Amino acid sequence: MKNIYLDNAATTRVDDAVFEAMEPYLRGMYGNPSASYSLASKAKKAVSNAREQVAELINAKPSEIYFTSGGTESDNTVLNGFFELIKGKNGCLLTTKTEHPAVLRTAEALAKRGGRTVFAPLRESGCVDTDGLKEMNLNAVGMASIMTANNEIGSINDIKSIADVLKANDILFHTDAVQAVGHEKVDVRELNVDALSASAHKFHGPKGVGFLYLKDSVKISPLILGGGQEYGLRSGTENVAGIVGLGMAAYVASRTLEKERTHIIKLRDALIERVLGEIPDCVLNGPGTGDLRLCNNASFSFARVNGSSLVIQLDMKGICASTGSACSSSERRASHVLEAVGIPEDYKDGSLRISLSKYTTLEEIDYAVEAIKSSVAFLRQITG
């Protein structure tokens, strides 16, 4: 049976170079970086090397990189930390309705502690409407969290222009770049953000490790207290092998990103053209095939098809894909992202997210198109 992996927004295959870099730190070099013998100093050096590799990928200083357990922890840490800085002054958070639950649920928790949330206007593509943002009254807003790229529909925000508006209003700005780092060019100096979250397993690193970039002029309180690792911002013995893997994934991405992007975009556009051209009553969610769409994302909705049933049909044909939504088929509700961008009623249940990687081939895309076509036809036939 075929095994075609097209769910790279959920997680990615670990790069061979990443695996090889990690292995010694799971076997011989297992010292705790905080200890003072030479076995430990090797681990400490490896962590510091990884910090440099990550910093290089996003054009930060190594001292601005804090290792965490992933995107969720980075989002929670920075939002709680920013909230402590601004509460009592202008405690309002600006975000979008299409953020990952790691941001939206944290915003809800902050609301219980006296915070308030306002939402930036969105275009139909899911991108923040920067002109609309300029017209908003931002006087009460002290912090913002706006994602670089959306995990369901692939919309890329113009973070630099958003930062211009926010900085003019003296607002602390965090971006969740979990889907963008390692795939799109991300330069924190150019983007002018105060903080950024990323996760290794989304760009061929291991699961359970990520980082928070925090501009060195911004100091926040830790979420996790203990032995004071990670400059006191994130206590707990370092996940040395994971951090080394993240560093290597960043190193590989720094050197190959442009070439891989070109390959992936070619496949993405071929997929989108064929699906839209060959399957009736199908729409592309999010932006068109230009630079506003994440290079590896294709999100479709089909009328008269249930997305979860489609994912099962594709699985039976050896394809891993997802609905891209947090909805459960029993609830039969569209995802919060599709709701936010105003998907037409007839298409609400039928979403399918295909997310590609550097390992995806044209043969796999051709096979996937045929499989989607036959599965959609089959599901429409059995539901009448």
Ligand code: PLP
């Ligand atoms: N933010 C976004 C945009 C994501 O897509 C994800 C994971 O899907 C996360 C945060 C959470 O990252 P992690 O799995 O590393 O906790």
